[in-house]
Amino acid sequence: MSRTEHVTIVGASLGGMSLAQELRRLGYDGRVTLIGAERTRAHYDRTQLSKDLLTGRAEPESLYLATEDEIAGLALDLRTGRRATGLRTGEGSATVTVDDGSSLAADVVVIATGSAARRPRFPSDLQGVHCLRSLGDGLALRAALADAKDVVVLGAGFIGCEVAAAARELGRKVTVVDVQPVPMHAVLGRVVGDHFTRLHRARGTVFALGTGVDGLVGDDQVRGVRLTDGRVLNADLVVVGFGGVPETGWLEGSGVAVDHGVLCDDAGRTDVPGVFALGDAARWYSPRHGGPVRSEHWNHVGLQATVVAENIVAGAVSNGSAAAARLDELPSFWTDQFGTRMQLVGAPAPDDRVHVLAGEPGESGLVAVYTRDGRITAAVAVDAPRALVRHRAQVAANAPWPPAP
Ligand SMILES: Cc1cc2nc3c(=O)[nH]c(=O)nc-3n(C[C@H](O)[C@H](O)[C@H](O)COP(=O)(O)OP(=O)(O)OC[C@H]3O[C@@H](n4cnc5c(N)ncnc54)[C@H](O)[C@@H]3O)c2cc1C
CATH class of the missing domain: 3.30.390.30 (FAD/NAD-linked reductase, C-terminal dimerisation domain)
Structure with missing residues (x-):
């Protein structure tokens, strides 16, 4: 039996569930508690929410990444529909508090709470305004797309462009707004970003680039988008694609260092012994970049889960001590459009x-x-x-x- 007897993982989606699977694959036979805020099974392919789920090529059932039997086979203490509200750290153990009033003490706590969709600075509480992060968001957007006429996507990042492509495939009028000169400019630069302008324009997407959003027009239902250059675009459906913010608010006062994500070494260990983080909520030190990087891409999460599991099983739970495994992978990602x-x-x-x-x-x-x-x-x-x-x-x-x- 390994030295760690109880691992509590907060966040039951890709990062959290992959870690549970990796722990069992490595022969860890201790207790594993998995706390997940989503009410339904959260271990689904989130990347399809902006792609095949919207066009109807995929149904929710096909997005699940493990069957109920496979999850049962992991022998987890699975608590779905529960949100961690705080973390207390101290000598040799950490305690997670949960919104049902319970507290869970564990030798190791792993933070896998991902991101939340970034909300706009202007008021956006109107019908017809959507963000996209969860399966519920995806299904709501799919239903709204069925009746929409004028779709305006705020933000020409990956998710915004994928939603725009899906909406065009469904025959909707689509305008994408961004302050950047080309889609995904900050990540891809001008030439490759322009690949997406051309790909979309050839299929009817309209762009309003180099301009910001001043606010939305409408009383209960959104009717338009006011741009900083003075134009007003008609809209009965607005999709906010402003990226994600790490879900770390619940760690306030825990002593775990957070700076646009939970700061970790390249083995996933935070500055508090026994506390790890992975996935979109984390910023791991990258030897390649010489600093912390928050990847926000699918491929990385599974690799991180393997590294964290190996360190937990080896008892290498303190930042600064020798690690059993470290991450030194090239960043990689994909996007599907048209x-x-x-x-x-x-x-x-x-x-x-x-x-x-x-x-x-x-x-x-x-x-x-x-x-x-x-x-x-x-x-x-x-x-x-x-x-x-x-x-x-x-x-x-x-x-x-x-x-x-
Ligand atoms: C629409 C969309 C499309 C994407 N497409 C691509 C793509 O094409 N290619 C690519 O590389 N990546 C893509 N990604 C990114 C990829 O999905 C993420 O990198 C991946 O989901 C991160 O996994 P995670 O487990 O860290 O976080 P998440 O998948 O966000 O899971 C975190 C889980 O933690 C739960 N949680 C949050 N707070 C708490 C709390 N306090 N207590 C308990 N549970 C909590 C959340 O409800 C959620 O279930 C896409 C993401 C989205 C949203």
């Missing part, structure tokens, strides 16, 4: 140089690499997974560009 899949590996900066190696922005088959100071920092491919595999090792090695002949 039947095309863009994949990216690496960490581009918006001012990196972009070299288009194949295809054209706006088209399937685009392959490009990013370079900084003569070295490759990232590679991107649209419907060209083999090309990405070819460049992955170069990105991992931060290899000189162009490569030696």
Whole structure:
């Protein structure tokens, strides 16, 4: 039996459930309590909420990542529909307080509470205004899209663009508003960001770029969006795609360091012994970046779960002590829009140089690499997974560009 007897995981979605699975896979036979705020099974594929769920190509049942039997086989103390309200830390154990009035003391606590959709600064409490984070949000948006005429998406990030693509596929009029000059500019830079402007425009999406949102128009029901350049766009459905904020408010006063996410080393350990964090709620130290990074991408969460589980099982629960496992993976993510899949590996900066190696922005088959100071920092491919595999090792090695002949 390992030294840790009771692990309490807060957040029962991708990060929390993956960790429970990894602990059992590694032979951990102690008690595992999993507390999740969502009332239904939270272990579903959240990435489909802005994609196939909206177009009707996927139904909720197909999004679940494990069957009831598989979850039962993990022998968890599963508490769904319950929200952690606080964390007390002290000598050798930590105690989670729960909104049903109970308290749970554990040797190890893992924070896997993810993100919440960022709300706008202007009043947005009108009918027809949607955010997208949970399955419930996705189903509500899908129902609203069925009747909508004029859809305005606020924010041309990944989720905003995916929702816009789904709405266009459903035949709705769609306008996407963003202060950035091209979609996803802060992440992808101008050339690859412009790939998405072209992809969308060719399929009828209208963009209002380089302009902010001043507020919404309407009494009970939203009727329009007022832009900072003075224009008012008609809207009977508004989707707010302003990104996510880490769900860490419940940690106030716990002594765990939080700065736009729970700060962790590259083994997932916070500055409080026995307390870990992973997934969208966490900012892990990245040796590649030389600082903390909050990834907010699916691929990373599973990798982090494996690292955390290995450290718990090995008893390596204190930041600063030797770790049994550390994360040193290239960041990677994908986005699906209009039947095309863009994949990216690496960490581009918006001012990196972009070299288009194949295809054209706006088209399937685009392959490009990013370079900084003569070295490759990232590679991107649209419907060209083999090309990405070819460049992955170069990105991992931060290899000189162009490569030696
Ligand atoms: C619409 C959408 C589309 C996406 N598409 C992509 C994509 O194409 N590619 C990609 O790489 N990534 C994508 N992502 C990101 C990816 O889904 C996340 O990185 C991943 O879900 C993070 O997992 P997590 O477990 O850390 O957090 P979450 O999945 O957010 O889960 C956190 C869980 O914790 C619960 N919780 C919160 N607070 C408490 C509390 N106090 N007590 C108990 N429980 C609590 C929440 O209810 C939730 O169930 C997308 C995300 C969204 C929302």
